[in-house]
Amino acid sequence: MNRYLKLALCILLPLMVGGISGFATATSINTWYVTLNKPFFNPPNYLFGPVWTTLYILMGVSLYLILQTPKNEHRKNAITVFAVQLFLNFWWSFIFFKFQYLGLAFIEIITMWIYILMMIINFHKIHKTAAYLQIPYIMWVSFATLLNASLWWLNR
Numbered sequence: 001m002n003r004y005l006k007l008a009l010c011i012l013l014p015l016m017v018g019g020i021s022g023f024a025t026a027t028s029i030n031t032w033y034v035t036l037n038k039p040f041f042n043p044p045n046y047l048f049g050p051v052w053t054t055l056y057i058l059m060g061v062s063l064y065l066i067l068q069t070p071k072n073e074h075r076k077n078a079i080t081v082f083a084v085q086l087f088l089n090f091w092w093s094f095i096f097f098k099f100q101y102l103g104l105a106f107i108e109i110i111t112m113w114i115y116i117l118m119m120i121i122n123f124h125k126i127h128k129t130a131a132y133l134q135i136p137y138i139m140w141v142s143f144a145t146l147l148n149a150s151l152w153w154l155n156r
Helices: 001-031 045-067 073-097 104-125 126-133 135-154
Strands: none
Touching: 001 045, 001 073, 001 126, 045 073, 045 126, 073 126, 104 126, 104 135, 126 135
16 A cells, blocks of 8 residues: 555544544534533633644554554554554543533543553554654643543532
């Protein structure tokens, strides 16, 4: 496969996952979410789209870098962990926004954070740049975990 096409597909995958979950839960952002008590550090809604788009692009670039390495057990594990964290990422929006289960979303985002860390560790064994590109992602999800916990606490 042409490497530019492979790069595009690797970037498109997380963008589609984020886009689908965002589209499916968008109505809750303008209705239910605006009614929640929010902590003082809650960012404005317009910030989430550009941040997540950037993070999904970085995920795709990292995946591409991993796929460019020789097939072996480390690569297989890294791709599996990548897929699990992306699956968890997809479902968090539904749990939080669509079903409005803030406590369950908190547990889910902690699980997602663990898998992001595992992804970074696995990527680092194969391609250091692929791992380093995920540092903004784990930082943002760390912040999102705190935000999720605060929203759960303030609205229980």
